[in-house]
Amino acid sequence: MKVAVLGYGTVGVGVYGMLANAAGLEQGPVLVRPGKENEPFKVSSLAAILEDPTVGAVAEVMGGVEPAFTYACAAMRAGKHFVTSNKALVAAKGVELNRLAREQGVAFLFSAACGGAVPFLHNLALARESDTILSLGGILNGTTNYMLDAMQRLGLDYADVLADAQRLGYAEADPTADVSGLDALRKIMLACAVAYDLLPTEGLLNEGIESITAADVAHFQARGYTCRLVVSGGRSADGGVYAYVEPVLLRAGSPECSVLENYNMARYEGQCAGSIVLMGQGAGRWPTASAVLRDLSGILRGERSMFSAACAEGAADNGGSVHGYYVRLPAALAGALPAESVEKEGGIARLITAPMSVKAMHEAVKALRAQGAAVFFAAIKE
Numbered sequence: 001m002k003v004a005v006l007g008y009g010t011v012g013v014g015v016y017g018m019l020a021n022a023a024g025l026e027q028g029p030v031l032v033r034p035g036k037e038n039e040p041f042k043v044s045s046l047a048a049i050l051e052d053p054t055v056g057a058v059a060e061v062m063g064g065v066e067p068a069f070t071y072a073c074a075a076m077r078a079g080k081h082f083v084t085s086n087k088a089l090v091a092a093k094g095v096e097l098n099r100l101a102r103e104q105g106v107a108f109l110f111s112a113a114c115g116g117a118v119p120f121l122h123n124l125a126l127a128r129e130s131d132t133i134l135s136l137g138g139i140l141n142g143t144t145n146y147m148l149d150a151m152q153r154l155g156l157d158y159a160d161v162l163a164d165a166q167r168l169g170y171a172e173a174d175p176t177a178d179v180s181g182l183d184a185l186r187k188i189m190l191a192c193a194v195a196y197d198l199l200p201t202e203g204l205l206n207e208g209i210e211s212i213t214a215a216d217v218a219h220f221q222a223r224g225y226t227c228r229l230v231v232s233g234g235r236s237a238d239g240g241v242y243a244y245v246e247p248v249l250l251r252a253g254s255p256e257c258s259v260l261e262n263y264n265m266a267r268y269e270g271q272c273a274g275s276i277v278l279m280g281q282g283a284g285r286w287p288t289a290s291a292v293l294r295d296l297s298g299i300l301r302g303e304r305s306m307f308s309a310a311c312a313e314g315a316a317d318n319g320g321s322v323h324g325y326y327v328r329l330p331a332a333l334a335g336a337l338p339a340e341s342v343e344k345e346g347g348i349a350r351l352i353t354a355p356m357s358v359k360a361m362h363e364a365v366k367a368l369r370a371q372g373a374a375v376f377f378a379a380i381k382e
């Protein structure tokens, strides 16, 4: 099967390169911006790709919702299988694309959009056929894991480790989505859609690592904690779905603490299977390209979809997930949260809260920040 590639950035170069040696797959044209067609395989006309009957599949690795969505619809309508690494696209338009792919009888696969090289969605889609998925989670953003790991093990500052993550090709073009937790949130949205037929688009909560400081990291480290940005999803007690992202403080020995550099650790718990943990590189050229290639090879074996026909958009409910938090905030505001312990020094308070719901915590911090307060918080899951 000849594969056209849309985009020739970090991942596009990897996909095109891997196609040269993949069984049953062939390098097709690569779509680039007008004026960038400096090699024979590069073209700037999508129409030429879609009208080429020898192209069987399109791999989109450009990122962003538009024009990727328009191109995806056009490719599916032209009868081409569609594979993407684009989580923003699938989080925003996945239900619509799933419907269109089914109408057109083409594949719509996006392993690379969640976990990079880690075969998370693929295994989840298989597991949900025969088991009940109780919960989902783990570390699904390579950039922030790389940053938190380097801040802790190498004692580096936030700005330096972010620049390194960008240079290494882990971060998005605009790293705001990585450090704000939005990138990880999009990934847990996709995992929930695969596991529960519900793509949560409302009621979601994400806290990133933008407000963490070297002093916070030193404080956790001195108390035996490691900080990681962790995604959580699952069935709530009332049958709904919860989905959120927040920094978590973990004790040495927790599996997440062994996730270093740009690695991801995806986890699901099946009622019968128990806990399944998958680890590997979650970002970067070759790990991400390997997942795109895995999907393309899957098409040759008859794989067509990750979302079921019933998958629909809906709301997440994070009111029922409850745990304690570490919070660093101005000392004058320490009374704003239900604290079990408080340490104050130099105008700063570091407190451990009583157990509270994820929704209540995220809303409380939003209100404090609206008053101009500098706040960092992380869940404590012992």
Ligand code: HSE
Pocket (backbone or CB within 6 Å): 113, 114, 115, 116, 140, 141, 142, 143, 144, 170, 171, 172, 178, 183, 282, 283, 284
């Ligand atoms: N920026 C993303 C990350 C790339 O750091 O995980 C892979 O999705």
